[in-house]
Amino acid sequence: GNSVTQMEGPVTLSEEAFLTINCTYTATGYPSLFWYVQYPGEGLQLLLKATKADDKGSNKGFEATYRKETTSFHLEKGSVQVSDSAVYFCALKVKAAGNKLTFGGGTRVLVKP
């Protein structure tokens, strides 16, 4: 079946630190990969996506590269801000599975000033 594994949190960082959240997946078929973010008190928002191998998704200073050889889609940001404090979810969609999203467990990130 399809599954997503991401590093457990919470991850606590100081402002301007480098952030990496690891995400690996297993999928039957060729998945599209996504990072969603959930800010405190808000709904899930798409942060970035990549639909084929070696694609790089980017948004708001965050980046993730679709690595088919390592089945990974790690999220990175070079210099985090307090406003990046949120829960981050890695997810995949496979056409053969009806295009439903399969999510990882989420990683809580707390950025301190």
Next chain:
Amino acid sequence: EAGVAQSPRYKIIEKRQSVAFWCNPISGHATLYWYQQILGQGPKLLIQFQNNGVVDDSQLPKDRFSAERLKGVDSTLKIQPAKLEDSAVYLCASNKAGANTDTQYFGPGTRLTVL
């Protein structure tokens, strides 16, 4: 464009009571999803509609949960009777046609507390 709308935002009920949630997807989006997000976990799909037909309800506890999308637009999810373990946030999402490259847009969710 307006986003995915859900109501109510919060609901508190006692176990064995019934509850219903409503979702209105983004206009023109054929595919609608209901997810259950238990505290500290990622969302899990309950049911997926394509227009007014069910595509996937394999994870829906059908003895107590039901959902409909009669006119292929808005949808309701019902729990009857509720159990303590149903306490969660219920998320509605939609996308245009269900291609695996399409972005799913999520509503704000309904937080259900079962006492």
